Amino acid sequence: MLAIAQYFSVSEYLLAKENGLTQAPFAGQILRIPSERGNAYTVREGDTKALLCGSEENYVRKNGTDIFYIGMRVRI
Numbered sequence: 001m002l003a004i005a006q007y008f009s010v011s012e013y014l015l016a017k018e019n020g021l022t023q024a025p026f027a028g029q030i031l032r033i034p035s036e037r038g039n040a041y042t043v044r045e046g047d048t049k050a051l052l053c054g055s056e057e058n059y060v061r062k063n064g065t066d067i068f069y070i071g072m073r074v075r076i
Contacts, residue, residue, distance in 0.1 A: 001025060006073055008033045009040035014064040041076045043069065052076045 001024050005012040010033060015021070018034040025031055041052065049059035049068055053076055060066050062075040 004031065009073060009075075010034055011063050011065055011074070013067075017064065039076050040073055043072045043074060045070055 001012055001015060001021070004025070005015045008015075014034045015031065018032045019025070043052075047070075049056045049066075052074065053059040053062055056066070059068070059074070068074070
């Protein structure tokens, strides 16, 4: 599921939530790609949720998760 989410620049959480997934999608399954507002960005060393989105609350709202790590694609 990570590869699908990265391809469409959406979080895995939002992709799973939009499609009611509790496990990886199967080959041929039709998925809805959630529309998100904001620009995709890859987290780098020194970045913080507040730095990228103005506050931690905005980060969670835009990305649908509070997970944050270097290399992660997020919406800003």
